[in-house]
Amino acid sequence: MEKVKYNNRVIIAGEIASIFDDRTIGAGETWERFGYKMKIKVSDDESFDVKFDSNVYKYGTTEENPKFKGFETLFREAKTIEDDEIGDKVICYCKVIDNSFYQKGELIENIEYVVDVATRDKGKGKFNPSALFEIYGRIEDIIDNEDKTVDVKLLVNDYASSKSIKGHLINMKITEQDIIDGFKETFKVGDISLFEGYVKIIKTRVEIPPEQLEEVEIRGLGRRRKELEEENERRKKLREEGRFTYKVVLCIDGSDLPLSEDEIRECELPLLPQDCEDMLIGIKETMEKSKERDMKNNPKSYMDEAADEEVPF
Numbered sequence: 001m002e003k004v005k006y007n008n009r010v011i012i013a014g015e016i017a018s019i020f021d022d023r024t025i026g027a028g029e030t031w032e033r034f035g036y037k038m039k040i041k042v043s044d045d046e047s048f049d050v051k052f053d054s055n056v057y058k059y060g061t062t063e064e065n066p067k068f069k070g071f072e073t074l075f076r077e078a079k080t081i082e083d084d085e086i087g088d089k090v091i092c093y094c095k096v097i098d099n100s101f102y103q104k105g106e107l108i109e110n111i112e113y114v115v116d117v118a119t120r121d122k123g124k125g126k127f128n129p130s131a132l133f134e135i136y137g138r139i140e141d142i143i144d145n146e147d148k149t150v151d152v153k154l155l156v157n158d159y160a161s162s163k164s165i166k167g168h169l170i171n172m173k174i175t176e177q178d179i180i181d182g183f184k185e186t187f188k189v190g191d192i193s194l195f196e197g198y199v200k201i202i203k204t205r206v207e208i209p210p211e212q213l214e215e216v217e218i219r220g221l222g223r224r225r226k227e228l229e230e231e232n233e234r235r236k237k238l239r240e241e242g243r244f245t246y247k248v249v250l251c252i253d254g255s256d257l258p259l260s261e262d263e264i265r266e267c268e269l270p271l272l273p274q275d276c277e278d279m280l281i282g283i284k285e286t287m288e289k290s291k292e293r294d295m296k297n298n299p300k301s302y303m304d305e306a307a308d309e310e311v312p313f
Contacts (some may be wrong), residue, residue: 004267007136008095008156010199010250012050014042014129016080016087032056034068036075038115040090042129046201048248048290050092050113074118089129089243096135096250097158098168100287101124102294105301111170111248113199131199133250136269138192138276140169142184150174150183152252154195155279158271172250173202179253192271197251206243213239244288 022036035053050086051077054068074090081087094113106208110164121127137154144150158166172195174180189191213235218228264271297300 002267003073004136004269006134007156007269007271008209009135010094010096010131010133011091012040012042012094012113012131012199013047013091013127014040014047014131016078017047018040018080018082019075019078019164022075024274030057030060030062034072036071036091037235038078040092041081041087042131046131048113048131048199048201050094052115052118066071070118071115074120076157078120079119087158089127091119092119095158096156096168096170098170098283100290102287104298105294132197133199134194134196134270135170136192136194136267137170138271139187139189142187142189148177148180150180152183152195155271155276157270157275157279160275165270165275166282167277169283170250172197172252174252176253183252183255186255187258192264192269193258194256195252196255197253200249200251202247202249204245204247206245208238208243278308 011192017039019036019038022034024032024034026032032055033053034056035051038050038052039047040050052071054071055065056068057063058065078090079086079088092113092115094115097112097114099110099112101110135154135156137156139152140155141153142150151171153173154170156168156170158168160166174183215232215235216228218225218232220228259267259269261272
């Protein structure tokens with residue numbers, strides 16, 4: 001097998017809807033960084049956020065980093081739907097990472113699509129808006145859901161060098177029954193393979209307790225009465241339309257066969273047993289540090305947890 005050039009690749013192509021959250025860190029320092037986010041419209045119903053982030057200078061020099069130059073040029077010149085009605089068409093080659101963190105005692109899931117390369121469409125050929133991925137990873141868990149879909153927790157690589165390695169646990173989903181059947185016949189926890197599919201926004205209806213949908217009694221005068229009337233309008237809308245959550249997920253719709261350890265070596269994939277162990281240790285340490293910072297900043301959010309630890313039985 002040939003060496004794999006990209007082991008973690010998501011390609012998002014569409015019209016630039018907006019550019020936001022631009023920021024510079026360490027201005028004037030040799031380690032200065034520049035970044036922003038871009039919302040890309042793939043269809044009338046789906047738009048996805050990608051993240052641009054780059055060192056301003058080449059490592060250890062004051063020479064401008066070509067990657068930064070490209071990102072900064074796109075930031076300055078790109079047309080967006082928000083500002084220009086019609087946005088430039090762009091293809092972003094990304095990798096998926098998990099940047100989840102603890103906030104006030106709650107784990108906030110935060111999957112990001114970090115851009116490696118972005119190119120604007122020159123209009124010389126057919127442009128196909130899409131959001132697709134090809135990712136090598138190790139299966140850490142397989143979960144059957146009540147809605148007959150299957151969740152797959154995949155260990156994927158961010159980067160690997162002679163000195164360090166970093167990975168992420170990414171939750172993926174399988175929604176098509178024939179793919180689910182084939183997946184279960186082919187794979188088990190611990191298997192490593194190439195998984196491919198598409199990025200999708202999944203809409204899920206939220207169950208609302210009946211008492212939160214009932215009309216409230218209109219009482220009082222002035223502002224108080226107006227607040228109750230507005231609350232009834234809100235509840236009426238919920239009864240008629242419902243409440244939904246929207247989550248961006250990676251849906252698997254194809255794969256290679258499980259790879260042997262020899263094949264992993266031949267491909268030069270950073271997914272050998274020691275690589276995977278090192279990545280999992282790093283993930284655990286990162287989440288523990290995030291929780292420690294949150295406990296320090298928001299101790300009240302952990303009062304119940306601390307009380308449980310003090311109980312000797």
